[in-house]
Amino acid sequence: MASARKREEWSELALGVLGEAGHRAGGARQAVVQLLAGEDCCLSAQEIAEGIRSGGDRVGTASVYRALDLLHRTGLVQRVELGDGGARYEALVPGGDHHHHVICDRCGRITPFEDPALERAIERLAGRLRHRVSGHDVVVRGLCPGCARTPRSRS
Ligand SMILES: [Zn+2]
Ligand SMILES: [Zn+2]
Incomplete structure (x- = not known):
């Protein structure tokens, strides 16, 4: 934070x-x-x-x-x-916190997460790309624990 x-x-x-x-x-x-x-x-x-x-x-x-x-x-x-x-x-x-988001495809819930190893991996990647990197966005999609437990209702 x-x-x-x-x-x-x-x-x-x-x-x-x-x-x-x-x-x-x-x-x-x-x-x-x-x-x-x-x-x-x-x-x-x-x-x-x-x-x-x-x-x-x-x-x-x-x-x-x-x-x-x-x-x-x-x-x-x-x-x-x-x-x-x-x-x-x-x-x-x-210089503040830097986090990414995991989004539930069904209910739309958004949960922030931080992952120092991911940040380091992206920094290494930036060093390899022939591109002046100014930032990155990472969004992970799927079902949140609540939605994963509930079978999708047939309609
Ligand atoms: Zn959900
Ligand atoms: Zn956020």
């Missing part, structure tokens, strides 16, 4: 990027950044919008999408692609 200090630095960077792009102070900008800075894993844009509204702030889902899209394009937010075409977002804190 990223330290409070790293999260603080990330928040400042993210607010700066949104500010330069003309997102007005307050509004969705502040709320999206604040919410993501406090999360340990990814959320959908819908969940982010709902989280903000449950905190009492009024924010439109469209402005949440706009803010997320910009933060993703500037490398401040990681976009986790789900199999169904949806996506989730989480803060990409520089």
Whole structure:
């Protein structure tokens, strides 16, 4: 988990990027950044919008999408692609934790995992590729323990 200090630095960077792009102070900008800075894993844009509204702030889902899209394009937010075409977002804190996700194909549950051996293997691979590697995404798919126990109902 990223330290409070790293999260603080990330928040400042993210607010700066949104500010330069003309997102007005307050509004969705502040709320999206604040919410993501406090999360340990990814959320959908819908969940982010709902989280903000449950905190009492009024924010439109469209402005949440706009803010997320910009933060993703500037490398401040990681976009986790789900199999169904949806996506989730989480803060990409520089020097913070680095984890990947295992996704259940049936119920959509997303579980983060860390694996130092995997990271080292990817670093070795990067050294071998004739490509300047800037990052990587790993998504492992399958059935979560709950869904694996329950036979799929025939419909
Ligand atoms: Zn995550
Ligand atoms: Zn499941």
